[in-house]
Amino acid sequence: MHHANHYYGHSHLLARYCGLDQAEPLRIRGYLQHGWNIGDGMAPDHDFVPGVPLFLWSERTRRRAWSFGRRQTYVVGAPWAYLLAMQPDGGQPREGTIWYPFHGWEGQRVTGDHGRLVDEIRAVEAGPVTVCLYWQEYRSTRVRRHYERAGFRVVCHGYRGGRWGDLDPRFLHRQLAELRRHHRVASNRLCSAVFYGILAGCAPAVYGDPMQLSGEQPIWGGQPRIRAQWAPLHGPQVDPVAAYELAVAELGADRLLPPAELRQLFRWPEPAGRPA
């Protein structure tokens, strides 16, 4: 329905979970939440068509979306949680911290002091640090060098995808592989990547200059609300048990649907070889 359904390889991943060919992205009859947020789960600039269902990650988001007037809202859980369900942790060795500096999305620009952030990371992290940049920042030599000069390993998970083009079905697979190499996941803003890391077994941390998007509007309460409402996830050291409970709730990892039910919701076909 919407090109955002294919971001980060979400539709590919769910198709695989449903036993379907993931070479071509399948059309999801609805809007699939593609990132964690503190509103109704959808992008603020999303153009809604009445009657098109919303597939949301968590029950709390569903309740919030309902209170915003959204109807036909269904909790399906985050695609990330499905990926983890399909690829259990193999117990590989972990080391250091993977750090996600806050980034803007296409067309957005982040203003902040990367140098100061590097200092803050150095002050907190004892082990090796991998800095994961969004593709826009990763392409910026200036930004990348801030972190490389600090001795950090700099990576990028890739391009999340465009309007039905340049899709990357392996995006989340690479992210999972990186997260499972690290003990900790950290960012200067609470975001999807931190929740993903927690669910993937990393100890979380949120600290440092949160930076600013140019022209950023604090919708739904913005950063002040996030820091107040999810206070247990903020700080250099966070209670991992409480963090895991929160991540399970926010990613709907306790609400995953069986493949048949997901196919029914998305109006996807039965896998080949099965009676339709």
Place this chain on the structure above:
Amino acid sequence: MSVQLLGGEMRGWSDLDGRHGPGPVRGPVVTALLAAVPDRPDLPGGGRTLVIGPHAPDLVDVLHPAEVTVLVRGLPDAEALAARYADRSGVRVCCGSPEQLAGLPAYDTVVALDGPTRLSSVEGRELTWGETVDLLVSVLRPGGRLLLGVENLLGTHRLLALPPEHTDSDWATLGEYDDTRPAGLDRLRQRLIRAGLRLVGTWAAFPTPLAPVALFSPELLADPTIVGFLQATAAGQPVADVPAGTEDREPAVPTVPPSIDPGRLVGADQRGPVPTVQVLADPGRLIGAAIRNGAATALAAGWVLLAERVEPVHPPDPDRSVSDRSVSDRSGSDRSGSDRSGSDRSVSDRSVSDRSGSGRSGSDRSGSDRSGVGRSGVGRSGRGGFEVGRLHGVPIRGDLPAGVLRHAGQVRQVHRDPGGGWRLADGEAVPPGRTVEDLVVAGTLRRDLPAVRAWLTSWQAGACAGVPADQVVVTPAGTWHALAVAADPMQALRRLATRLAEAGLAELWPTGTLTDTLFTMSGRMPNGDGGRADTRRVPNGGGGRADTGWVSDGDGGRAGAGRARTTPDEYARGDGVRGWRELLVDRDRLAREVAEARARQEWYERTLTEREDELRRLRRIVSLLSGTPTARAGRLLLASARSARAALRHLRTPD
């Protein structure tokens, strides 16, 4: 004043503006009840009071303890309230989800008139009904009071409702499928008793739970001698049938008032367009039937309960749901607290019996809160009031009202008369008896036209002529009491005709003439000139003397339209809420009238044809017989010749 954020607050959400749901608890009747609950005399300044959930600011205005905390979940509501009470030093406004209360000091009074179902925030835990009630009890100090409103999911307002549209506040509404929610008043009272409360007062709300026009104690509702009074006042003017700006409303569907600000909260000054209530039938008729059948308490739209905490409650255990703790601690095995009727009931009845000492069964006691009141008895205090119970060992003086109602634009309280019966707060007796409408209906059903004629003429000949028949009570002693202000008598008659038709009684009268017939029977001319017809043919029905004490400006004489404060239009509509039942009654009646009109038309056509044939024959005869004798003889001869020729031609013509 700044809002204290407790956590779990909903930004951009308002319960008070009525845009996301049915709006707050509101209206002068609830406000009057809140004001009538006496302050805690044993505490300096009346102690600490918590108002939790969506309440119209008018309700908070009447609270005057030294310290009032208002907790709402929507930040815009909290900010509006903070602005409203910026000058009231004793008022504190908090915003957040109810579970945050666990970290605050306990209260002496908790007001939750909207009930437990609209307290949880989408940003907090979704508490069950039982968890929320136990939470409210847990924040009460021993001896503290809880004023709790609970909607009756089998109330008249829901029995006649069309499938409801979900509102934005229904993100997880369990309703009757919440196992922790006690079903019915008896189980509700038992559940509160098990939570450690002692019941002090109960009121049934009509016709809606959020904006009632009448709050009656079960004891009052159970009195069969005042059925007419109860019928006339319980339904009130239907919520969707009042002129905009004259009544508090409970929208069936969310309306979109202007953006919220302190002066525009629902229940304050905000008045938007009156929404259309879609119902299966006029709830007023069902409420009347419930009262006549002694089922009004069970079928009320909601209940308001006043209870005091009588024993310490353990602080909430975060690892264990409050309802679980409460149930297991107090009743041993019943998780639902409501639906295991067998063992649950026996336990609860025992506990009630032990507490009240009344020895009555749980169901028998539903007529009153003797469980709380009966211990100290109801008797005159030294100050002239009535001691109705003890809170924290301290007697309450100034009795709780048995009823609070709004009628004819005024809020009135009903109290038990120590000498028997019931009295208004100003000392006037509540009139026993039936309404004129009931008496007319009974006479109609008996086909006792002389009695119907007597009631109608007495009504229209007296001071209550302009008062609707359903708002006039005739006592056994024969006195007449108007419970509403008078308007145009003709419109009162039309209203009666409409109500009789909607009650399915139209076919007992000549087709299409019910209104005219009533006019004529009442001694009035049906042409609407308001003049009196000859009434000498009507025997005196015993009426005529009107006690208009209910009308504040009653003149004891003929109640004319000139002094009516209610607009004539209000009575002219006269048909209450127009539901599907009323539409079907109309349709059936009109279909019958059309069929009858067609039958009459065919009869007229047939008769007309016969008459025309007859007329033509007669005209021929007349023509033959008219004129001078010579001309008559000539025409007769010619006619005979024509007849003879025709006969011969007929004979010659072979068949």
